[in-house]
Amino acid sequence: xxxxLNRFPRxxxxxxxxxxxxxxxxxxxxxxxxxxxxxxxxxxxxxxxxSGFCYVLTLCxxxxxxxxxxxxxxxxxxxxxxxxxxxxxxxSALTVSVLGSLMLYFRSHPFFAQLNNSLYSFLLAxxxxxxxxxxxxxxxxxLRRFMNWISDRxxxxxxxxxxxxLLSIVVIVIRNVV
Amino acid sequence: MASISRRDFLxxxxxxxxxATLFPxxxxxRDSVRKADGxxxxxxxxxxxxxxxxxxxxGYPRKTTPNLERLAQRATVYHSHYSAGNFTTPGTxxxxxxxxxxxxxxxxIEGMVARKLADNNLFSYLQDDYYCTVFTQNFLAEVxxxxxxxxxxxxxxxxxxxxxxxxxALSSHFPNDPIVAxxxxxxxxxxxxxxxxxxxxxxxxxxxxAKARQSGGQPAGExxxxxxxxxxxxxxxxxxxxxxLDEIRSLADGSAPFLGYFHLWSPHWPFAPRKxxxxxxxxxQLPEKPVHKLSENDLRKTRLKARRKAYDEYLLEVDFExxxxxxxxxxxxxxxxxxxxxxxxxxxxxxxxxxxxGYKLLYDPVIHIPLLVMAPGQQNRQxxxxxxxxxxxxxxxxxxxxKQPPNxxxxxxxxxxxxxxxxxxxxxxxxxxxxxxxxxxxxxTVSMTKGDHKLIYYLGxxxxxxGFELYNLREDGDEMNDIFQRDAKTAARMxxxxxxxLADKNNSIR
Numbered sequence: 001x002x003x004x005l006n007r008f009p010r011x012x013x014x015x016x017x018x019x020x021x022x023x024x025x026x027x028x029x030x031x032x033x034x035x036x037x038x039x040x041x042x043x044x045x046x047x048x049x050x051s052g053f054c055y056v057l058t059l060c061x062x063x064x065x066x067x068x069x070x071x072x073x074x075x076x077x078x079x080x081x082x083x084x085x086x087x088x089x090x091x092s093a094l095t096v097s098v099l100g101s102l103m104l105y106f107r108s109h110p111f112f113a114q115l116n117n118s119l120y121s122f123l124l125a126x127x128x129x130x131x132x133x134x135x136x137x138x139x140x141x142x143l144r145r146f147m148n149w150i151s152d153r154x155x156x157x158x159x160x161x162x163x164x165x166l167l168s169i170v171v172i173v174i175r176n177v178v
Numbered sequence: 179m180a181s182i183s184r185r186d187f188l189x190x191x192x193x194x195x196x197x198a199t200l201f202p203x204x205x206x207x208r209d210s211v212r213k214a215d216g217x218x219x220x221x222x223x224x225x226x227x228x229x230x231x232x233x234x235x236x237g238y239p240r241k242t243t244p245n246l247e248r249l250a251q252r253a254t255v256y257h258s259h260y261s262a263g264n265f266t267t268p269g270t271x272x273x274x275x276x277x278x279x280x281x282x283x284x285x286x287i288e289g290m291v292a293r294k295l296a297d298n299n300l301f302s303y304l305q306d307d308y309y310c311t312v313f314t315q316n317f318l319a320e321v322x323x324x325x326x327x328x329x330x331x332x333x334x335x336x337x338x339x340x341x342x343x344x345x346x347a348l349s350s351h352f353p354n355d356p357i358v359a360x361x362x363x364x365x366x367x368x369x370x371x372x373x374x375x376x377x378x379x380x381x382x383x384x385x386x387x388a389k390a391r392q393s394g395g396q397p398a399g400e401x402x403x404x405x406x407x408x409x410x411x412x413x414x415x416x417x418x419x420x421x422x423l424d425e426i427r428s429l430a431d432g433s434a435p436f437l438g439y440f441h442l443w444s445p446h447w448p449f450a451p452r453k454x455x456x457x458x459x460x461x462x463q464l465p466e467k468p469v470h471k472l473s474e475n476d477l478r479k480t481r482l483k484a485r486r487k488a489y490d491e492y493l494l495e496v497d498f499e500x501x502x503x504x505x506x507x508x509x510x511x512x513x514x515x516x517x518x519x520x521x522x523x524x525x526x527x528x529x530x531x532x533x534x535x536g537y538k539l540l541y542d543p544v545i546h547i548p549l550l551v552m553a554p555g556q557q558n559r560q561x562x563x564x565x566x567x568x569x570x571x572x573x574x575x576x577x578x579x580x581k582q583p584p585n586x587x588x589x590x591x592x593x594x595x596x597x598x599x600x601x602x603x604x605x606x607x608x609x610x611x612x613x614x615x616x617x618x619x620x621x622x623t624v625s626m627t628k629g630d631h632k633l634i635y636y637l638g639x640x641x642x643x644x645g646f647e648l649y650n651l652r653e654d655g656d657e658m659n660d661i662f663q664r665d666a667k668t669a670a671r672m673x674x675x676x677x678x679x680l681a682d683k684n685n686s687i688r
Contacts, residue, residue, distance in 0.1 A: 029377075038614075039616070040361070045293065048357065051355070051358045055362035056375065059348075059367050059379065066379075119384060172352075175355045176354045
């Protein structure tokens with residue numbers, strides 16, 4: 001059991017990477033929410049809008065945890081030297097490159113109807129960029145320092161966003177169960 | 179944790195059991211009240227993107243609607259019926275509220291009716307007398323039906339009667355909070371006509387969608403062009419119509435009069451008829467129309483021709499299913515006490531380089547829609563040539579239900595059901611999806627049809643600033659000859675009226 005757990009990074013290493021994930025996932029969603037807010041003001045009551053925001057935050061948490069689980073699964077599967085031993089730097093680099101690529105993709109292909117082969121070409125390109133970013137982040141000293149620094153600084157957002165999300169879950173439960 | 183006393187427990191238990199007993203009792207009281215005055219049932223069938231211009235019922239050279247022609251022999255047929263919008267959101271909102279898009283403000287894709295007007299809809303007007311059931315396969319109409327949920331007794335979810343899903347419908351897991359969950363999760367987080375607000379799940383949703391759509395779009399046995407789909411799942415028309423028929427039968431078994439609203443996806447794109455309807459229609463020659471300045475597709479003639487052919491074949495299948503459904507309703511005796519309304523939310527275009535709907539052009543094919551009303555036991559055909567709008571549906575149904583249409587409704591009672599043919603009446607259609615829904619109209623296309631003439635106004639487009647076009651529909655049904663300069667008198671009169679209307683509506687929202 002212990003040897004299995006050893007394949008995962010330590011909690012102190014997981015938290016900074018999780019902070020990067022949370023920052024990117026939540027930022028994109030909150031900005032998207034602010035884009036639709038003016039139209040919602042015209043159609044929904046303030047209480048409904050606040051509840052809508054609760055759904056957004058809750059899905060963001062699920063999304064962030066899913067992405068973290070994916071990284072942890074990679075740690076478990078791959079040899080330690082590839083990801084686990086440099087989890088903060090490479091995990092953050094992977095997060096920034098993958099989620100950043102998704103942001104770029106959605107900027108250029110916003111519509112669901114635009115589904116075509118570009119999706120698969122994008123997947124290949126994003127994979128290549130992610131591997132390159134993970135490699136460069138440890139090879140270039142400045143980049144390594146930056147990744148360590150940014151992941152540490154972003155932890156502050158966990159103190160704001162996670163309690164808000166827990167509150168959101170309570171609101172959703174009340175609206176749907178009670 | 180605070181302890182509960184025996185007295186509290188008994189009080190709670192009594193309240194709960196009283197509630198449980200009273201709820202069905204109250205429902206049955208409401209049903210018996212609804213039943214009391216023997217009102218006719220109302221069945222509304224909306225066929226998405228069905229233009230009147232491609233129906234042989236209205237003179238189209240391809241025989242696309244033999245069944246509608248047959249049914250028309252016992253119906254009131256409206257020959258000049260217009261949708262107030264050029265895609266589902268404004269068209270459906272107008273039909274269900276009896277108001278123009280510049281009033282209800284559902285003008286954007288996935289838009290809703292302005293909050294202060296949302297309680298003024300067909301279902302809220304009739305809910306005291308009718309058991310209201312709604313179903314749609316169109317996600318834009320679903321947004322509106324969710325908004326009206328408080329006035330509806332039964333709302334069949336969009337995924338009813340579907341085949342294989344290829345999009346997640348996260349809101350279906352929150353049946354007690356449908357509007358907020360739909361807006362926040364399916365519309366915002368997964369996105370459809372905008373980037374999804376969820377990076378990871380939005381992307382997964384699209385990969386899954388791409389894969390499923392690819393397999394749905396492949397020729398599959400009975401479906402040479404691929405399976406029908408509504409951007410969320412594939413479906414089979416025969417299954418959908420069978421499901422709707424079952425639903426109507428169970429409604430007819432109830433004690434209260436019912437209002438059934440069924441908004442079906444076909445013949446909307448992708449045009450996917452069954453094998454038996456493919457290559458059955460002859461080639462036709464239609465006038466060639468030049469590409470418009472505001473055309474967004476600029477499709478070549480050959481592609482337009484191919485799409486028109488597939489659409490016409492799909493119409494043939496839809497017509498077949500309509501015929502089968504109405505025959506079944508008739509043999510069940512349901513039509514003896516029911517009004518059946520067959521119509522669409524907007525049309526479809528295959529001309530001037532444009533294909534589809536929801537673009538900036540408001541030529542007749544995208545707003546001229548069919549309307550047939552079969553009254554209980556009607557045996558003769560009645561043709562109405564007066565210009566009518568789909569905002570007239572609500573006041574007409576209120577009249578049928580014995581109610582007085584409220585003043586806030588902009589529509590009028592249809593001729594043939596108590597209304598009069600007013601040649602001076604102006605009918606408006608609006609395209610303003612790029613305009614803010616809560617601001618004055620600054621970028622829009624407005625069409626005004628009055629008698630034989632139709633004026634189109636293009637407002638705020640860089641490529642065509644303040645453009646006006648005028649057509650005489652009686653002499654030039656294909657809208658080929660712009661007579662705005664030639665018939666200056668009519669043009670000036672109609673232009674003044676349209677600009678006055680627009681200024682009036684813009685002032686009211688400022």
